[in-house]
Every structure is written in C-alpha cells, then in structure tokens.
Amino acid sequence: MVGKKLGYPVIAILFFVSVYFSYAFFSGGKAFGIKSSIVSNYSAPKGNGTASQETTTVDNEPKTEVCPLNGEMLSKTQKTKWEKRRPLGVMIENHKEARPQSGLSSADIIYEAVAEGGITRFLSIFYCKDAAYIGPVRSARIYFVKLLQEYGSNPLYAHVGGANTPGPANALGEIEDIEWSLYNDMNQFSVPFPYYWRDYERLPGRVTEHTVYSSTTKLWQYASSKRNLTNVDDKGVSWDKNFVSWKFKDDGKVNEIGNVGKISFGFWNSFASDYAVEWLYDKTTNSYKRNNGGSPHLDKNTGKPLSAKNIVVLFAKESPANDGYEGGHILYKLTGQGEGILFQNGQATEISWSKKDEETRMKFYDNKDQEISFVRGQIFFEILPEGNKVNY
Structure with missing residues (x-):
C-alpha cells in the first residue's frame, strides 16, 4: 500500500501541502487572497459531453454481460472497460440548489441518507457504466465510508473534504485509520485540476459550494496513472478477490x-x-x-x-x-x-x-x-x- 511504502510522516507532509494548494484553488483562491473570478476560469475540460453521448456507441450492441454490482445486462464493450477498473463511490449532494445533479442515472447503486440538517446526500457507486459529468461533488460522511468498504479491496472514494470534527463522525479520520488516504481515497483536496473542476455555468446562479464536478473517466484515469490502482492494486491483488455479488x-x-x-x-x-x-x-x-x-x-x-x-x-x-x-x-x-x-x-x-x-x-x-x-x-x-x- 502507498501509505506503508512512503511512511506516515511523508504522507502527512504531502497531504497537508496538497490540501493547502487544492483548497486555495477550489475555495476561490481565498487562501492566497485571489479573487474568485480568476478561479472561475477553470471550467470543465474540453471533451466532457453528456453521459448519453458517451454511451451511444454501445447502445446497439447485444447485452450479454452481467454487471456484478446490480445484475444489469450490458455489452461486451462495456465489460472490457469495467474489467480494467474498480468500483468508484462518489459523494453527490442533494441540496435543493444542487439539482438537477449530473450522473446519478449512470450509477449502478445509490445510497441516500441525511448528511446534516435534514439535507440528504448520495453515495453513488459507479463501476459498469460511465458518466462524463458527475456532481456537484460534496464532502464525506463516516457512514458512507463504512458502506463503501463492502465494495471489495480499496474501492475509490471521490469527495470534497469531509467531516473532521474529533469524535465518532470523523470521516476523514476514519479514512486515515483504514489506510485509504492518498491511495484509493480521491479527496479533491489532494487530486488536482483537471480531474476535478468548478463549473459555474452548468447550474447558473449557484453559490461556489455547489459547483465542483468530475467524471468517472477522469477519476479512474487518475487512480490508474497516479495511484497504480486499476482492477488490481500495486501488489497485483484484484479488487474483487473477496467480493460477494448479490x-x-x-x-x-x-x-x-x-x-x-x-x-x-x-x-x-x-x-x-x-x-x-x-x-x-x-x-x-x-x-x-x-x-x-x-x-x-x-x-x-x-x-x-x-x-x-x-x-x-x-x-x-x-x-x-x-x-x-x-x-x-x-x-x-x-x-x-x-x-x-x-x-x-x-x-x-x-x-x-x-x-x-x-x-x-x-x-x-x-x-x-x-x-x-x-x-x-x-x-x-x-x-x-x-x-x-x-x-x-
């Protein structure tokens, strides 16, 4: 595991440096005194179409392959994609100002629960299908982390920060404790643009906290190229070695x-x-x-x-x-x-x-x-x- 190879002091330094610079970028530059208008220019990378556009090429293929997460019958083209990756859990908010969200219809499995104040949030599990736009992405909650743990070895977890108050709801502390940090954890604070971005035009008039997006393709790409996590980990162990399908x-x-x-x-x-x-x-x-x-x-x-x-x-x-x-x-x-x-x-x-x-x-x-x-x-x-x- 990356955390064990680098050593925890080095991880801590890298984590806080990456958090600082990423927070400065995604908070509208406030950490450096930069006006948010500069940061807002970092819009979605070119080439991100809609989920429906992305999957059009396989819609007419015979549906002969079983998605191991939800049993859906999909094409061989889709299977060749999912066999090279691992499940990805994404925190998508459900504040009324975050609607309509992007990408929920492409998730294999979704969990909804209250995050705080009666406002619900979604843990959306992607594996067999892709979504070119997913979001708005929000922060981690400990019960979603615990639910995601049943999706095999080191499932990817995409979120923007998370609950970190000392105590039983400390989601970021839990991520450290189970040794996901800077490995399969895809906290935006440690993953740079263009893997996450702000899009102020997708839902016009929304405040900054409702503007972080990503795509399944980019997150799986980052996991593969930067974290050495595909369908197998850095030791060659497949994510589904002990996974049990329903x-x-x-x-x-x-x-x-x-x-x-x-x-x-x-x-x-x-x-x-x-x-x-x-x-x-x-x-x-x-x-x-x-x-x-x-x-x-x-x-x-x-x-x-x-x-x-x-x-x-x-x-x-x-x-x-x-x-x-x-x-x-x-x-x-x-x-x-x-x-x-x-x-x-x-x-x-x-x-x-x-x-x-x-x-x-x-x-x-x-x-x-x-x-x-x-x-x-x-x-x-x-x-x-x-x-x-x-x-x-």
Whole structure:
C-alpha cells in the first residue's frame, strides 16, 4: 500500500501541502487572497459531453454481460472497460440548489441518507457504466465510508473534504485509520485540476459550494496513472478477490407484476417540502421514477427523471454525534441487523437486512429467511431513521 511504502510522516507532509494548494484553488483562491473570478476560469475540460453521448456507441450492441454490482445486462464493450477498473463511490449532494445533479442515472447503486440538517446526500457507486459529468461533488460522511468498504479491496472514494470534527463522525479520520488516504481515497483536496473542476455555468446562479464536478473517466484515469490502482492494486491483488455479488433476476412476468404504484416518505419532517421523496411505478418499463421536493428529479446529463429497478428502504438507528459541530453531525448504525422494505416489480416486500461488519456485504432476506434477488438494473437504497413512515 502507498501509505506503508512512503511512511506516515511523508504522507502527512504531502497531504497537508496538497490540501493547502487544492483548497486555495477550489475555495476561490481565498487562501492566497485571489479573487474568485480568476478561479472561475477553470471550467470543465474540453471533451466532457453528456453521459448519453458517451454511451451511444454501445447502445446497439447485444447485452450479454452481467454487471456484478446490480445484475444489469450490458455489452461486451462495456465489460472490457469495467474489467480494467474498480468500483468508484462518489459523494453527490442533494441540496435543493444542487439539482438537477449530473450522473446519478449512470450509477449502478445509490445510497441516500441525511448528511446534516435534514439535507440528504448520495453515495453513488459507479463501476459498469460511465458518466462524463458527475456532481456537484460534496464532502464525506463516516457512514458512507463504512458502506463503501463492502465494495471489495480499496474501492475509490471521490469527495470534497469531509467531516473532521474529533469524535465518532470523523470521516476523514476514519479514512486515515483504514489506510485509504492518498491511495484509493480521491479527496479533491489532494487530486488536482483537471480531474476535478468548478463549473459555474452548468447550474447558473449557484453559490461556489455547489459547483465542483468530475467524471468517472477522469477519476479512474487518475487512480490508474497516479495511484497504480486499476482492477488490481500495486501488489497485483484484484479488487474483487473477496467480493460477494448479490443475487439477480430478470423483470417479473405479467402475472408477477403488482399494483403498488406510488411510494412516498420523508427523512426529517421539518424539511419534508424540499426533501420528500416519491417513487412512481411505471409498468411499461418495470421501473420507478423519482420525484424530489414535489418535482420530477432529473439528471442534468440526460434531461430525464431518475429511475431505478429496485427501491430498498433501510431502517437504521439514527443518533446525534454530539461532537460539538454546529451543523449537527449524525450517525447511522448500519452493521448488525435491521428491517426494511423492498419495492420491485410493482410489489412491496418486508425484508430484513444483516451486515456483520463494515467489510462484509450487506445481505437481505424475506420473511422466510431466504436471500432476496434484485431485478437487474439500478438499485436505490433509502436509509431512513427507525420509526419513519413509508406510504405505499
């Protein structure tokens, strides 16, 4: 591992130097007294089209290859790409000013949970498909770090800084403790332009904190060229040596389609108007289209609503970190056992979940203790506090 080869004193020096210069750049130059108008000229590198443009060349190929993350059937061209890389988790914010986000529709798996103050955030897992634009990218939270740990050896983690108040919610401290720092951790503070950039025109009128973007191609490229991380690490160990895939199945037959047409819930009641979620079932595509804050939740890359084949509500114990942070860091207990609801094929199924520790894959079971199978396609996890109500 890079951290062990360089030694921790050297890592610390390199980390803080890179953080200083990167922060100066991405904070609008304030660390050097530079006006933000200069920094705003560093817009998206040329050649970044939309996700739909990027994947057009493979859309007509036979879909014969199974994505190991969500079971989606994709082309051999796509497989030749994903076989050379490792899963990439990206923190994408969901502040109402950050919508419409870019790239969420291309993620294989998405987790949504409150980051702070009732505002949710997405851990978006990319592996089998690409997105030329992803963002706005925001900061790390410790429960997302712990969720990402189950995606094999050293999954890439893209974010802009993170919670670092001493205490149980210290995400950056956790990244150091598990020896991801300056290796598979892709903190923007240590990864330079053009792998991350600010785009003030993509969502005009937004404040600076909602303007950081990247692309899956550039992040995988950086991991390969600068961190020696492809599908194998610097010791030749494949990321999926101990990875366990879930079970998958094809779309339900006509007689297996249910009539649960609408799913609705909130995270924190005081913010229900902006962050309330609805998933509307579409029988023609056997998928669920998402509304957020009362409006269709669009992907800026495609102009279409987010849709998923599987919606999984995970109920988890939520508690305050009590670490003194003014914004109120929170914690979710996502190891052990818990309850949930699985929505697929127009049906709702009460399930249980089990996760031994951070690196063990979370598993899901029906009321007969049989492991459930996901319908092939995007899986969207909604992490709700225990006791929250889900209407369907």
